[in-house]
Amino acid sequence: MMAAAAREEPKTDADHIPVLLDAVLEAVAPVEGIWLDGTFGAGGYSRALLQAGARKVYAIDRDPTVLARAAARDDGPSLMLFEGRFGELDRIITDAGVNGVDGVVLDIGVSSMQIDEAERGFSFQKDGPLDMRMGDAGPTATEIVNRASEAALADIFYRFGEERAARRIAAALVRARKTAPIETTGALAEIVSRTLPRPRPGQPHAATRSFQALRIVVNDELGELAKGLMAAEAVLKPGGRLAVVTFHSLEDRIVKRFVQLRSGEGPRGSRHAPEVVPEAPRFERLSRKAILPGEEEIARNPRARSAKLRVARRLAAPAGRIDPSQLGVPEIPKVEGLLP
Numbered sequence: 001m002m003a004a005a006a007r008e009e010p011k012t013d014a015d016h017i018p019v020l021l022d023a024v025l026e027a028v029a030p031v032e033g034i035w036l037d038g039t040f041g042a043g044g045y046s047r048a049l050l051q052a053g054a055r056k057v058y059a060i061d062r063d064p065t066v067l068a069r070a071a072a073r074d075d076g077p078s079l080m081l082f083e084g085r086f087g088e089l090d091r092i093i094t095d096a097g098v099n100g101v102d103g104v105v106l107d108i109g110v111s112s113m114q115i116d117e118a119e120r121g122f123s124f125q126k127d128g129p130l131d132m133r134m135g136d137a138g139p140t141a142t143e144i145v146n147r148a149s150e151a152a153l154a155d156i157f158y159r160f161g162e163e164r165a166a167r168r169i170a171a172a173l174v175r176a177r178k179t180a181p182i183e184t185t186g187a188l189a190e191i192v193s194r195t196l197p198r199p200r201p202g203q204p205h206a207a208t209r210s211f212q213a214l215r216i217v218v219n220d221e222l223g224e225l226a227k228g229l230m231a232a233e234a235v236l237k238p239g240g241r242l243a244v245v246t247f248h249s250l251e252d253r254i255v256k257r258f259v260q261l262r263s264g265e266g267p268r269g270s271r272h273a274p275e276v277v278p279e280a281p282r283f284e285r286l287s288r289k290a291i292l293p294g295e296e297e298i299a300r301n302p303r304a305r306s307a308k309l310r311v312a313r314r315l316a317a318p319a320g321r322i323d324p325s326q327l328g329v330p331e332i333p334k335v336e337g338l339l340p
Contacts, residue, residue, distance in 0.1 A: 017301045018044030020245050020309045023291050024105060025052050027311040028241040033102035034058070036093060036235065038086030038228055043070055043079075045105050050078055058101070060084050060092055062135040085135075087227030090234040103241040104232040108225055108251050125205075127186035132211075132218045139338040141214045145182050150174045152333040159330040160222070160250065161213030169195050169210055185211075212248065217332055217339070225251060226324040229258045233282055236314035242283065243311045252290060252308045254327045259285055259312045261322065282319065283312040 021044060025031065031052040037045050040059040049057050058080045061067055067083050082092050086106060093101065132141040148156070150170045157166035172195040173182065182188055192207040199206055216222060232242050246252040264281035290308035297304050325331075332339055 017303075018042070018048065019107065019247075019301065019304045019307045020291065020293055020297070021045065021048055022297075023293070023309055024243050024245070024311075025049075027286060027291065027309065028103055028105075028243050031103065034098065034100075035103040035105065036060070036089060036101045036232075037105050038089050038232070039105075039107045040066060040070065040081065041107065042066075043073075043075070045107060046079055047075065049103075049105070050075075054078075054103075056080065058082065058093060058096065058098065060086050060089055062086075064136060085224055085227075087224040087231060089228060090231035093235050098235075100237040101235050101240060102237055103243070104236060105243045105245075106225075106228055106232070107245045108221070108247065108255075127184055130183055130185055130188055132215045134219045139218065139335075141188075141218050142181070142183050143338055144214060144217065144335055145173060145188065146177050147338060148333070148335040152335055155333040156217050157210055157213045159213070159333075160216040161209035161211075162249070163209040163213065165196055216250070220332065222250060222254060222329045223324060223332075225254055226258075226322070226327050226329050229255065229327075230319075230322060233262065233314070234319040238314055238316040240314040241286075241311065242314065243309065245307055245309050247303075247306050247308075250330075252310070254329060255310050256290070257327050258322070259283060259310055261326065263312065279320065280317040281315055282317045283314055286311040286313055 018041075024045065025048060029052075031049055031054050033055055035049045035054045035057045037043075037049065037057055037059040040046060040061040043059070046057045046059045056078050059070075060082050061070075062083065062085045064083060067081055070081055080096070082096070084092050089104070130140065130142040130145065144156070145153070150173075153170035153173060154166045157163040157169055163169065169192055172191055173188075176182060176187075176191050182191065188210070189205070189207040192210050193205075196206040229242075229244070236242060244255045246255055261279075262281065262283040263285050264279070265285070287310065290310055292309075293301075293304040293307055
C-alpha cells in the first residue's frame with residue numbers, strides 16, 4: 001500500500017459537491033448551536049452548517065489525508081476537526097469536553113475524493129492497488145480476495161453487494177488466484193466482468209456490486225453505521241436533529257429501521273431483522289418517507305442519483321443501545337487471520 005504522503009491529492013475540494021445539501025439544511029432548520037459532522041469528507045456539510053447559523057461544528061473523518069487537506073485550508077476556530085470513525089463520535093465529542101450537540105449530519109459511504117484517487121483502490125474505472133481502506137489500518141481488499149475461502153467470498157458478495165451471481169464470482173476468483181495473486185482493481189474487475197454477462201446499455205458495470213461488497217466489508221461500513229446512529233442518539237440534546245444521507249439499499253434499510261424503532265413505530269420483524277419490543281420513543285420522524293434528490297440535482301451531480309435522506313428529531317427519553325442485528329446489519333463472514 002502506498003504511503004499516505006505519496007498519494008496524489010486533488011488540488012481543490014470545489015469539484016466535490018455535497019449530495020442533498022439544500023434538502024438537509026431545509027429539513028434540519030433552524031441551524032443553531034453546536035453541530036457534529038460525522039463524515040467530513042470535503043467539508044461541504046460542515047461549512048454549509050456554519051453559514052446557515054451553527055455556532056460551532058465538530059467534524060470527524062477516519063481518513064488522515066482528508067484531515068491533512070482540511071488543516072491546510074484553515075477554516076478558523078468555528079470548525080474543529082478530529083480523526084476517527086463516526087461510530088465513536090460520542091466518545092470523541094465527550095473527550096473534547098462537549099456536553100451534547102444540537103445536530104448530527106452523516107453522509108454515508110465512500111467520498112468522491114477517495115474514488116478519484118486510483119491509489120486508494122475504490123474504483124474499477126481507475127486501475128490501482130486493490131486497497132479500499134478509508135483509513136490506513138486493517139486488512140485490504142487484496143488480502144480478503146486472496147485469503148478468504150470460496151464460501152466466505154460468496155457470502156460477502158451476496159450479503160453486502162446483493163449480488164445474485166455471488167457463488168459464480170467467488171469460484172472464478174479462487175481459480176484465478178491459484179495462477180497469480182489478485183492485487184489490482186483492474187484485475188478484479190476483469191475477472192468479474194468475464195464471469196458475468198455483458199451489461200446492457202444503461203446498466204451499471206458488472207463489477208459494481210462486487211466492489212461495493214468488498215469496500216463495505218473492508219471498512220465495516222454497516223457496523224459503523226449502526227454504531228454511529230446509536231452514538232448520535234447518545235450525544236443529541238432533546239430537540240436536536242439527526243440527518244443521514246445514504247447511497248444504497250443496505251444503508252438506507254438500517255437507517256430506516258433505526259428511526260422506526262427509536263420513534264416507537266418499528267416494524268414487527270422481517271427477514272432482515274428480528275422482532276423487537278417497543279420502547280419509549282427517543283426520536284420523532286420528521287419525514288415519513290426518504291427525501292430524494294430532484295432531477296436538477298441529479299443532472300448537476302450524478303452521484304446523487306441513488307441518495308436518500310432521512311431526518312429525525314431527538315426526544316427527551318434517555319439514550320439506549322441496540323443490537324446491530326435488530327437493525328438488519330449482516331454478519332461479516334470470518335476470514336482466518338483477517339476478519340474476526
